[in-house]
Amino acid sequence: MEPMVVHTSGLCRRFGGRWALSRLDLDIQAGEKFLIMGENGGGKTTLLSVLATVIPRSRGSLSLFGMEPERHLTRIRQKIAFLAHLPSLYEDLSAAENLGILFRLMGASNPGSSLLEQVGLDDRPDPVRSYSAGMRKRLSFARVLAQRPDLALLDEPFGQLDPEGFNLVELLVEQLASRGCTVVMASHLVDRASRICDRALLIQKGLPRWQGPAASASRAWGLLYGHEVPRAREQAP
Amino acid sequence: MKWDHALLLSGAVIMAVGHCMGLFATPPEAYMGETGRILYLHAPTAWAAMLAYLLAFLAAIGALWTGRLAWDATVESSIELGVLLSVMLLFQGSIWAKPTWGIWWTWDARLTSTAIMLVAFIGVLVLRSVVHQPARRMVVTAVATIASFVNVPVVYFSVKWWSSIHQLPSDTGSVDTIMALPLAVSAFGTAFLTVGFIGSRRRLAWKRLSREDAAPDLPELPPPLDLEVG
Amino acid sequence: MMQFVWVLHKDLFVEWRARSRIVGLATYALVMLLIFAFAVGTDTTALQQHAGAYLWLAVLSASTLLLVQSFQQETEAGALDGLLLLPVNPVALFYGKAVANLVLLTLLAAVALGSSFFLYDLHLRGSLVLLCLNVVLGTAGLAAPGTLYAALTARAPAQQLLLPLLLLPLVVPPVLAVVKVTDLLLVGDPMNQLSSWLAVLASFDLVYWSLTGVLFARLVEE
DSSP states (O other): OOOOSEEEEEEEEEETTEEEEEEEEEEEOTTOEEEEEOOTTSSHHHHHHHHTTSSOOSEEEEEETTBOTTTOHHHHHHHEEEEOSSOOOOTTSBHHHHHHHHHHHHTOOOOTTHHHHHTTOTTOOSBGGGSOHHHHHHHHHHHHHHTOOSEEEEESTTTTOOHHHHHHHHHHHHHHHHTTOEEEEEOSOHHHHHHHOSEEEEEETTEEEEEEEGGGHHHHHHHHHSSOOOOOGGGOO | OOHHHHHHHHHHHHHHHHHHIIIIISOOBTTTBGGGGGHHHHHHHHHHHHHHHHHHHHHHHHHHHHOOHHHHHHHHHHHHHHHHHHHHHHHHHHHHHHHHHSOSOOOOHHHHHHHHHHHHHHHHHHHHHHOOSHHHHHHHHHHHHHHHHHHHHHHHHHHHHHHHTTSOOOOOOOOOHHHHHHHHHHHHHHHHHHHHHHHHHHHHHHHHHHHHTOOOOOOOOOOOOOTTTO | OHHHHHHHHHHHHHHHHTHHHHHHHHHHHHHHHHHHHHHHOSOHHHHHHTHHHHHHHHHHHHHHHHHHHHHHHHHHTSHHHHHHHTTOOHHHHHHHHHHHHHHHHHHHHHHHHHHHHHHTTOOOOSOHHHHHHHHHHHHHHHHHHHHHHHHHTTTSTTHHHHHHHHHHHHTHHHHHHHHHHHHHHHHOOTTOOHHHHHHHHHHHHHHHHHHHHHHHHHHHHO
């Protein structure tokens, strides 16, 4: 049987005297699109960072692709791409040059400008320093695609994007999934994100509150917070 | 009685005995006269400083190896003691050098490398004070400590070679057997005191570090939301 | 091994893109050389006698600025974290960066050396090859510990202060040696000390380049 892409049991992460994440049991299968939702500071980014092996866990067990990060860090990292808050880019280089560096360091051949076309950045030869926040996000997305991961971890994929960018994210997530890539995203745009995901997890103050089909995510959110989910701006009446 | 208190007490007694012997039981030094008696204070201070830095170095390796904060407490306390002893060392040296050589400072290899070692480890303490995340602070301190310690002999020999061209390094000469006993006694006393102080300081550091890094109880898992009821 | 080459290539490429920074640093070193001359006075003999000291002091202070800035490239937008997750081997990463810094520092030192010949009216009495070797070995003594300490202080506040505070005591031996060799090449070497000082410098470099790589790998794992 193929191992779970993500398996955690009793996963906890502490920053100093504060538990940012606690008692989390999670199983994500290959090819799933999984949504992590919660308010700001609720532990979404902490969870993604632990899954991305950026920071170690404090307690509990974690295995990725059936491997423990302590033993097989390099092999795990080769399979993972992480869309973090910081874009992980060189500000003085252009979009194409940033991707070029990535390909060389991965030892892969550069597929040329097709990736940049996909994210709508093929006409920008200037350095990243002059890009807007949304354009950096698009470039970070190109970076994730370029890594051809088996597990893509996306932290606020809709953040800083325009409505057209929202559609683009949906398209790119579909594309990742069609390659068999497992997608885990964290977002507080529950309405938007739950439409493209299969399953969802709701965390509050680092504790898991609900897990279930993404279709019910909005109801779970409403139940917990006693009001409707925040909607993407362009859909507001 | 805690072991560090025992060490402090016995160290103080042994050192007092050593200094009494050095001050009253031995004849004045052949070349330097009465000022030569600072030897019984100066040489043990130097050895104790090296001992403190050596402990810091070993503890830093332990910290990198195991990743345990207990080692970090030892690093912190040893460096602080080392810095204190090196400051004392430089003052004693100057007090001795003025009547003997007529100058406060000379570019002698031992003196210069002590000064460089001192500023290097003060730098490590400053670095330590600006990093707030305990695990990161431990690694950063350990790396800087190892680099600074390995540097000590290198600095010593390079300065020795460098200054030997300008002037011959003054040697205190060999130590007569009649002076060896009080010297050894004070050296042991100082070493006991140093290790005792490091032990006491370490306990404080460990208390602070473990409070900083104390894990509060895990929050209770709330009951899962029931969508059917809602 | 390939990763090392690509890290080196990447670092030099990024610096090339921001080359006005290097020009600025070289100018800074030049200003230092001028200031030393003003501080000493118009006594050309004194300037010539201590040219090695002034030259390397200028390079040293410019190099701490360079090291701080070159590491900021990696941290300002999280590029370093991205590299480690790729995953890039930390040892390859360190030596790539250290060699890139070595190249930049050598460039800086070469500019400063060239201008000091012009400004201080210096005459080379030793061999030019040895002078070049000396410059490379001297900057190597700064580059490896400098890269390590730039990483060490990268996320700390007041990096501009901390880096020189920690780095300068560490690089006393190579600075001593490189100033000595420069002086011997400029004013003559009656006692044949040159080769032994070069050997001292080379052995420092060897120790530093091997030790710092190991420490860096442990540092970025955190």
